[in-house]
Amino acid sequence: MQLRRLWLTDFRGYREADAAFDPGLTAVLGPNGHGKTNLLEAIGYLATLSSFRGAPNEALVRAGAERAIVRAEADREGRDLLLEAEIVANGRNRAQLNKQPLRRARDLLGALRATVFSPDDLTLVKGSPGDRRRYLDETLVSLHPRYDQMQSDLDRVLRQRGALLKQSGGRLTPEVELTLDVFDAKLVAAGEALASARQNLVGALEPVLADAYDQVAQQAAEVHATYDPPWMAVGLADALLASRKDDLRRGVSTVGPHRDELDLVIAGLPSRTHASQGEQRSLALALRLAAHHVVTEHTDSSPVLLLDDVFSELDPERSDALLRSLPPGQTILSTAGGLPAGASPGAVLQVRDGTVAPG
Ligand SMILES: Nc1ncnc2c1ncn2[C@@H]1O[C@H](COP(=O)(O)OP(=O)(O)OP(=O)(O)O)[C@@H](O)[C@H]1O
Ligand SMILES: [Mg+2]
Incomplete structure (x- = not known):
């Protein structure tokens, strides 16, 4: 895949902009607040029809304008693609x-594929278990759209089950019991399928994650990732039965894949609570690089790798090491601080005040 x-x-602060990218590495440079992330966000938008910053449509349309247009020319395994999205504020x-x-508009999904690393990805390490589950689930969807269906099936039954638990007011009447049986059968089907997909994915990710981390960190750091839901030993059906009373009393589903955790450990210590800021950032980056690798291996073309503000909080050695170990394929990275000394990007884009120029 090549943009x-x-x-x-x-789009955002850009009135009109036009940029060309190298098939290998393109560096996007410029001072704080001038539009580097906006440029990467626009590319990401074509891939996912959403902002990787979680911004709503109105924020993407330049203040005072009614609509934004993002258009791109790409090459997918020798086929030319011309993509265009029109973003309407309201x-x-x-x-x-x-x-x-x-x-x-959704039919555009899948045409351009991108892996994004952004400063917000620190939450993959520091954030709640839900942030890490989302990482796994999004990676699964990049591997195959069927996981999207699986996740919405699970979400639906969890919503229904949650509503029933709340309505029941903690009483297990025969009606509540019957309905719970039906919901639980659905929850077991969707939940076990998703959990075993997550577990297989973590199995594929772990060695790549450990390598990616070691390369960036420049040392063998013993990174481990495990997804081991406590309910798996007995099976979800039995675990749900065992927690039924508790669920009714609390009015929520306390057991299942929506509560599971992806444990990330560096040198035997949990990374969320023990790793340094720079280590956490390196690990977050390694998680994205690992997903990128696995998706590239298992699909027909490698996504475009977008690295936003990737050198901040990495020391010069780690920054150099990252540049040396970039995966094959196309990478577009932004930085406010200038490139590490050894960098030799195929193209440089200078962003100033909402304009882009080759530099
Ligand atoms: N909808 C919009 N309309 C006009 N300007 C916008 C809009 N959204 C964002 N901006 C402007 O874009 C600028 C931010 O751009 P961006 O986040 O790309 O900066 P950056 O170059 O990545 O900076 P940093 O190095 O700090 O990350 C802000 O100054 C903001 O005012
Ligand atoms: Mg930025």
Whole structure:
């Protein structure tokens, strides 16, 4: 997968912008607040139809404008792609692929694929278990769209079950019991399937994660990732039965894949509570690089790797090491602080005041 060119109209701080990218490494440079992340965000938008900063549509449209347009020319395994998304501040977005309007904007998903690392990814290490589950689930969806369905099936039954638990007021009437039996059967089907997919994924990720971390950290650090739901030993059906009383009393589903944790350990210590800020950041980066690697291995083309502000909090050795160990394929990285001495990007883009120029 290769992004060749990007055109922006009224996206964030950009009135009009046009940028060309190298098939290998492109560096996006410029001072704080001038539009580097915005540029990467626009590329990410074409891949996912959402902002990797979690910003709503209105924030993506330049203040004072009604709509933003993001257009890109890409090459996917020798096939030319022309992608276009129109983002409407308060309305329905539209998309085109190869100049054909798509019935739903969502039909653009999957055409351009990207892996994103952003400063917010520190939450993968420091945040709640839900942040790490989301990382696993998003990676699964990049591997195969069927996981999207599996996750929505699970979410639906969890919502239904939660509503029933609340309604029941803690009483297990025969009706409540019957309905719980039905929900639990669905929860077991979707939950066990998702949990075993997550477990297989972690098995594939772990060695790559450990390598990626060691390369960035420049030492053998013994990184381990484990996804070992406590309910798996007995099976979800029995675990749900065992927790039924508790669930009713508390009015929530206390057991299942929506409560599981991905444990991340560096040199025997839990990284969330023990690792330094720089180590946590290196680990977050390694998690993204590992997912990128696994997705590249298991799908037909490697996603574009977008690294936003990747050198901040990495010392010069780690920054150099990262540049030396970038995966094959295309990488677009941004930095406010200048490039490490050994860097030799194929293209440099200078961002100033909402304009982009080759530099
Ligand atoms: N909808 C919008 N309309 C106009 N300007 C916007 C909009 N959204 C964001 N901006 C402007 O974009 C700028 C931020 O750009 P961006 O986040 O890309 O900066 P950056 O170059 O990545 O900076 P840093 O190095 O600090 O990360 C802000 O100054 C903000 O005012
Ligand atoms: Mg930024």
